[in-house]
Ligand code: 5GP
């Protein structure tokens with residue numbers, strides 16, 4: 001489905017779920033005995049978050065969501081980030097695991113982390129499905145990364161172009177002629 005719009009399939013559902021299991025094992029070990037709040041950044045992280053949390057072995061964790069705007073319907077980050085939806089529960093004193101679809105320029109996550117730090121959580125770590133290190137403009141790194149990828153606009157597994165393609169079970173590079 002919609003494979004004709006892809007220049008290349010980067011990761012199949014099987015590859016994604018195998019890697020998510022590995023990350024989940026590491027996170028479960030790091031947070032053993034703790035009660036972290038896992039915060040998904042909507043909308044892009046929802047599929048990764050769902051897959052990840054079902055693999056975590058952290059009985060006392062809770063889940064929450066935020067959303068921030070960065071991209072509009074284009075493919076270039078504006079550098080301006082607004083918090084559109086805040087967490088339902090306060091994070092003061094909590095161990096926070098922020099879950100994001102992709103770390104690109106770093107604008108979105110640096111802004112969110114700065115905002116969340118003001119609320120005095122016990123800790124904040126970042127877990128991202130994908131990382132495009134070449135594109136970074138802010139000094140920020142993820143603590144847990146699914147896959148590093150080269151520059152190129154990807155969709156699927158939660159990631160959209162103009163709100164489409166999120167439901168794809170694979171991650172693919174979109175053909176440039178679709179957004180140019
Ligand atoms: P940053 O602020 O790090 O530049 O961008 C992060 C946000 O930009 C991500 O949450 C995601 O919404 C969007 N983004 C960055 N690269 C891509 C991409 O290759 N594909 C899609 N669909 N979104 C991207």
Ligand code: MG
Pocket residue numbers: 041042043044101102
């Ligand atoms: Mg996003």
